Amino acid sequence: MKKIGITGTIAAGKSSVAKILKLKGFPVFNADQYAHLAYLPKSKVYEDLLKILGESVLDDFKQIDKQKVAQKIFVNLSLKKEVENLIHPFVKEGLFHFLDGQKKKEFVFAEIPLLYQVGWQDLFDYVMIVDASKEEVIKRLLHHRHYSKEESEKRYLLQKQSLPNDETTIWIQNNGSKEELIDQVNRTLRDLRKGKHGNSRSTKL
Numbered sequence: 001m002k003k004i005g006i007t008g009t010i011a012a013g014k015s016s017v018a019k020i021l022k023l024k025g026f027p028v029f030n031a032d033q034y035a036h037l038a039y040l041p042k043s044k045v046y047e048d049l050l051k052i053l054g055e056s057v058l059d060d061f062k063q064i065d066k067q068k069v070a071q072k073i074f075v076n077l078s079l080k081k082e083v084e085n086l087i088h089p090f091v092k093e094g095l096f097h098f099l100d101g102q103k104k105k106e107f108v109f110a111e112i113p114l115l116y117q118v119g120w121q122d123l124f125d126y127v128m129i130v131d132a133s134k135e136e137v138i139k140r141l142l143h144h145r146h147y148s149k150e151e152s153e154k155r156y157l158l159q160k161q162s163l164p165n166d167e168t169t170i171w172i173q174n175n176g177s178k179e180e181l182i183d184q185v186n187r188t189l190r191d192l193r194k195g196k197h198g199n200s201r202s203t204k205l
């Protein structure tokens, strides 16, 4: 089993790549979706999250409202850190459990937007970085997410990150059509099978 982390900036096309891979039958873990499970009353970090965030983040059904969480943590970085200290280990456990169940698969993927910020790159044999030009990203945020021009620029700058590059990095440049994106994913799979992306790094798993 080769483990491949998928990351990249906002609206670069990470989820689109994940969708293409899923349609081709590959298992794909989604860190953001899994993180949302932490906010459900039955999760094991729910009570601790409530202690940190306070009852004001609950909605009428006693569910933690993610929008209210966002409003609190993005203006209070120490609170954000405290929340992350609960959620990141929760997601990591979910990721390990997922990988454990896929041992017989050729390739297994995990979409982790904050891969480098959380420092999980060494868990993977390869890191696939989905990239797009600033112009394309802004266009997608305006047209598909219906953000204003200012909001789009702000989000782009907030999430822009410096991305490392070594022989185990696989770049997907998503500035063209969806068909071109599918072609690139197919080419990448072919190259991976031929070993063209270098020797995979030794992982910590």
Ligand SMILES: CC(C)(COP(=O)(O)OP(=O)(O)OC[C@H]1O[C@@H](n2cnc3c(N)ncnc32)[C@H](O)[C@@H]1O)[C@@H](O)C(=O)NCCC(=O)NCCS
Binding pocket: 031, 032, 035, 066, 067, 069, 070, 071, 073, 074, 083, 084, 087, 088, 091, 114, 118, 158
């Ligand atoms: C704060 C959370 C709940 C927001 O989740 P969600 O997936 O719903 O994000 P989404 O992009 O849909 O935003 C929800 C709301 O937050 C606002 N928001 C999102 N990002 C930002 C930001 N950087 N600054 C201000 N507001 C923001 C949005 O405007 C929206 O109103 C989520 O990001 C979270 O749980 N973060 C902490 C844990 C973590 O690091 N997760 C990553 C997985 S490893």
Ligand SMILES: Nc1ncnc2c1ncn2[C@@H]1O[C@H](COP(=O)(O)OP(=O)(O)OP(=O)(O)O)[C@@H](O)[C@H]1O
Binding pocket: 008, 009, 010, 011, 012, 013, 014, 015, 016, 017, 113, 140, 144, 145, 174, 175, 176, 177, 178, 181
């Ligand atoms: N090559 C493309 N051509 C046209 N539209 C695209 C292309 N790639 C992605 N999109 C569209 O741009 C938007 C963002 O793409 P996607 O959701 O895949 O990005 P993402 O990196 O997962 O975003 P986020 O970081 O916000 O979760 C989506 O509406 C998607 O359909």
